[in-house]
Amino acid sequence: MKSFPVLIVLGLLALMVQGAIARMVPPPWCPDLGWLVVVALGLRWPRFLLGALASTTLGYGMDLVSGSLMGQHAFLRLLTYLAAAFAARQLDLSGGIPTSIFVFAATMVYGVSVVSMLSFFVGAEGFDFQVLSDAFCHGLANVVAAGPVISLVERILVQFSDQEVARRAPLSMGLHGGGFR
């Protein structure tokens, strides 16, 4: 439980650092560090429900400093977390290459989803080639940053968590022993 507030702080700090990077590099090339923290939680944190809560909280934090609809990032980050948690429990995503593939694919889906939701809610222009190309660039930037962010989250989990980070063994859904995790 100690790791929950630490991870929230880490996610918010990631947003601040991301804000500084965004001033230096053009938008699609700026990695989404806050989103990568959510992915890392899904891939590495065994506490399923706390992870879902943390992802939603971090998503709302992002919504407040971004031009999105309030709840849009929260919704998509929750879905990202669920996808990552599900994938980590079904597949072996402990290696660098599988993780990179997952991060890249999830970024593409995230980008297309953001634009599609805007199109649905606001009537903005739907996704086109430019969106796909931006998502592609953003995916590459996220893949580059994924390694350090996931390692950092792992370290925090080992440091503050009362249990080992199950890197290789498939994670449970937090249903066995001791009630909800």
Add this chain to the structure above:
Amino acid sequence: MGPRVMPDWLKRLGILLIVAFLILLTITSMVSDRRAIADGGRELPWWQAIVLEVAAPVQRVVSAPVDGARDFFSNYVDLIGAKAENRRLRRRIAEVESENLQFREALVTSGHLARVASMRDEIEIPLLPAEVVGIDVAPWFRSVLVDRGEEHGVRPGYPVITYDGVVGSVTATSAHAAKTMLILDRQSSIDAVVQRSRARGVVRGVGRDQLEFEFVVRESDVTTGDEIVTSGLGGMYPKGLRIGRISELRDAGGRLTKIAIVEPAVDLGRLEQVFVMLRRGPIMDLLYHSNRLEEELEDPIFVPSANKDSNVNMDEAMRNAQNGKQ
């Protein structure tokens, strides 16, 4: 007797319900936010405003070294060739001043200058300088965070500009910060006209560094190089603010409309200082709120006394507005 263990199905159901609740919560937030934005933006509740309040100064501190390094580099680059540029600009200023003098002379002789001056007094809008302290961290949105909020008189829906033209509009405010949606954002659309031919259309953000101006083909005289300005319709931006210049004409695929690519007048990638237009002038209030009671307006309608003729016109306009309302 061991501790009672919750059955597996109950735990699964609990997890499902909590996740479903979170999903429902986020969707509800989006829908209600969409409504708030459609109504002109939102003043954030205190628990959300805290994040903006903290984010603004923190973003400023975190960005300071980055901005410093970038400014140092760009200043160094700018210095190269500054002398030649300076000479060229001085020559250009002399030419423009001479032209300006001729135009002023023409205006004075035609009596237009006095009328323009009195009009300016009437529609003058207080501008609040604000500093951009953070930019949108998500690549899918184009917004900035400025260091002025409700305590400085900033409200959702207020236009944000620079000397070069339109920047965007305030979408959410806290006490000392405001989130501003840039005109480049996919959610942005502005009613606009071509300055030269007065052809009307809508300028839309498409999430890139350019804008799209969609206009009706029939009887529209639009060419490359035309300036696009705000039309004053739509209730948010005053008339005549520069939006950008047409760089390319494209066929929208339909018979009725065409699309022009517009280069924004403002360099929105390097925003530092902006101005928030604090309130609309009396004429604009009359135009925008002509269907509302005078008492409902935030500020009383001020009729300037500088020009007698304009007073008469304003009285007439107010009477017309009242009659229209009745």
